[in-house]
Amino acid sequence: MPDPVRITFLGGLGEIGRNCACIETGGRIVVLDCGIMFPEPDMPGIDLVLPDFSFLRERVDDVEAVVLTHGHEDHIGGLAFLLRELSTTVYGSALTLGLARHRVEEAGLESRATFVEVRDGERRAIGPFDVEFIPVTHSVPHGFAICFHTPQGAILHSGDFKIDLTPVDGRLTDLARIGAIADGVGIRLLLSDSTNAEEPGFTETETAVGATLLRLFQARAGHRIVVTCFASHIHRVQQVVEAAVATGRKVATLGRSMAKNFELARRLGILELPDDVLVDVEHVDDMDPGSVCVVSTGSQGEPLSALALMAAGESKWLRLRDGDVVVISAHPIPGNEWAVGRVIDGLHRRGAEVIHTGVEPVHVSGHARQGELKTLLSVAGPEWFVPVHGEYRHLVNHVQLAVRMGVAPDNAVLCEDGDSVVLGDKGLRRGDSVPSGFLYVDGTVGDVGHGVLRDRRMLAEEGVVVVVATVDPHAGEVVGPPEIITRGWVHAPEAEALLGEASAVVQSALEAALSDGVSDHETLRRHARKALGRLVGERTRRRPMIVPVVVTV
Ligand SMILES: [Zn+2]
Numbered sequence: 001m002p003d004p005v006r007i008t009f010l011g012g013l014g015e016i017g018r019n020c021a022c023i024e025t026g027g028r029i030v031v032l033d034c035g036i037m038f039p040e041p042d043m044p045g046i047d048l049v050l051p052d053f054s055f056l057r058e059r060v061d062d063v064e065a066v067v068l069t070h071g072h073e074d075h076i077g078g079l080a081f082l083l084r085e086l087s088t089t090v091y092g093s094a095l096t097l098g099l100a101r102h103r104v105e106e107a108g109l110e111s112r113a114t115f116v117e118v119r120d121g122e123r124r125a126i127g128p129f130d131v132e133f134i135p136v137t138h139s140v141p142h143g144f145a146i147c148f149h150t151p152q153g154a155i156l157h158s159g160d161f162k163i164d165l166t167p168v169d170g171r172l173t174d175l176a177r178i179g180a181i182a183d184g185v186g187i188r189l190l191l192s193d194s195t196n197a198e199e200p201g202f203t204e205t206e207t208a209v210g211a212t213l214l215r216l217f218q219a220r221a222g223h224r225i226v227v228t229c230f231a232s233h234i235h236r237v238q239q240v241v242e243a244a245v246a247t248g249r250k251v252a253t254l255g256r257s258m259a260k261n262f263e264l265a266r267r268l269g270i271l272e273l274p275d276d277v278l279v280d281v282e283h284v285d286d287m288d289p290g291s292v293c294v295v296s297t298g299s300q301g302e303p304l305s306a307l308a309l310m311a312a313g314e315s316k317w318l319r320l321r322d323g324d325v326v327v328i329s330a331h332p333i334p335g336n337e338w339a340v341g342r343v344i345d346g347l348h349r350r351g352a353e354v355i356h357t358g359v360e361p362v363h364v365s366g367h368a369r370q371g372e373l374k375t376l377l378s379v380a381g382p383e384w385f386v387p388v389h390g391e392y393r394h395l396v397n398h399v400q401l402a403v404r405m406g407v408a409p410d411n412a413v414l415c416e417d418g419d420s421v422v423l424g425d426k427g428l429r430r431g432d433s434v435p436s437g438f439l440y441v442d443g444t445v446g447d448v449g450h451g452v453l454r455d456r457r458m459l460a461e462e463g464v465v466v467v468v469a470t471v472d473p474h475a476g477e478v479v480g481p482p483e484i485i486t487r488g489w490v491h492a493p494e495a496e497a498l499l500g501e502a503s504a505v506v507q508s509a510l511e512a513a514l515s516d517g518v519s520d521h522e523t524l525r526r527h528a529r530k531a532l533g534r535l536v537g538e539r540t541r542r543r544p545m546i547v548p549v550v551v552t553v
Pocket residue numbers: 070072138139160
């Protein structure tokens with residue numbers, strides 16, 4: 001009997017982000033993607049969120065390789081962190097590896113990874129699997145769906161995809177190949193992108209954005225134009241460049257990742273532009289406004305990005321003025337709407353005309369909507385189905401779509417982070433769960449535990465009250481009135497009486513404890529905390545963090 005195949009989901013099933021799955025047979029593991037999630041608004045001071053790697057940490061010697069579907073941060077951003085735990089071989093397209101390598105090099109870990117480039121349609125023996133890399137269209141070039149040919153049959157993972165029939169580079173989602181696998185050995189299990197599973201219809205083609213950009217550029221002759229989009233969206237950048245060239249403009253890049261990706265994509269032949277079109281952003285302010293277009297980072301309203309600095313009038317390179325045009329060629333990731341809105345306000349204050357998706361169709365999604373998801377289900381005709389890459393509601397909707405497309409209701413399985421499924425001779429069953437909590441990373445501190453985050457939320461919402469008391473345990477007395485220091489709890493000058501009362505309450509609690517013979521720090525601190533906490537709660541109906549400090553003389 002052939003070995004069963006187990007798939008363990010470490011992230012991405014329940015959130016958009018930190019995609020990571022482990023596919024395993026005969027004790028050997030291939031990791032499929034290793035991404036980060038951007039922090040939510042209630043995660044103060046957190047820079048990014050990782051999958052919980054405990055499962056892999058215990059199995060370091062069993063990891064055969066990492067296989068990457070494409071170069072977005074939610075698929076590659078965690079690699080530098082995984083490489084701290086283990087050293088391995090990483091497979092992906094040239095562009096995906098180029099983007100992943102930037103991050104790994106920044107972390108100084110390039111010696112721990114061997115990067116192996118694969119081409120469209122290539123098949124590779126990776127550990128116990130025969131792995132096939134099938135082209136798909138998405139909002140970063142050269143993405144793959146990945147077919148694992150296993151002892152239990154073909155397992156197809158869609159990667160992030162849409163079915164764009166007129167992509168910028170003419171490289172189509174290879175439905176014919178997927179159909180051939182389905183007609184041949186058959187697809188036993190399909191794992192498919194659920195991001196747009198709630199959206200009816202079909203996602204528009206990327207080339208439609210190019211036509212819109214050209215029209216906007218033509219209508220704004222004589223005005224300086226700044227376009228912002230994701231730095232990895234090379235096809236969008238290509239279309240901006242083409243609109244610029246067609247209207248007689250030079251192009252400058254603004255933002256570090258835009259400059260880096262420009263260079264990488266040109267080197268790989270993915271981004272094409274004549275040499276004499278590029279100008280340094282330093283010269284832009286001196287150029288005739290109608291002769292230049294700036295391609296910038298910051299489409300998500302990130303606080304220190306090129307666009308946010310422009311909006312605040314603090315850009316070192318570009319001072320926006322009346323008549324300038326800013327095109328935001330992206331959609332805010334959920335959670336970033338507020339930040340993007342603030343940046344748009346700032347741009348208007350500088351006198352710029354702002355064109356975003358609410359005004360003109362300057363962006364299309366990179367993910368399949370229901371029509372395309374149903375097309376894939378129809379072509380693949382899987383025996384079993386597990387939706388991946390989505391929030392819970394997206395996964396639920398995708399299960400419903402699969403059932404409508406003929407997957408048996410019991411064979412469409414809804415999984416979440418930490419779940420595993422085992423594909424064997426008799427079909428798919430649920431396996432053991434593994435730890436799958438959020439791993440918070442604060443750039444300056446490193447890994448941050450749940451406790452730290454809880455403290456930060458409490459400080460942000462309720463403030464802090466510190467009491468400093470000096471006691472003399474031998475004499476059994478409190479030396480002078482305890483000092484109360486507070487931030488973010490009450491406005492101190494108006495609460496003079498309250499602070500005095502708090503000091504007195506702590507003093508009498510400590511005196512009572514001392515007269516009961518208590519002398520150790522920990523217990524004295526506990527008495528101080530309890531007394532102060534009770535007063536604070538009764539008087540203000542608040543729950544600030546209480547920090548008691550007891551000093552003995
Ligand atoms: Zn993606």
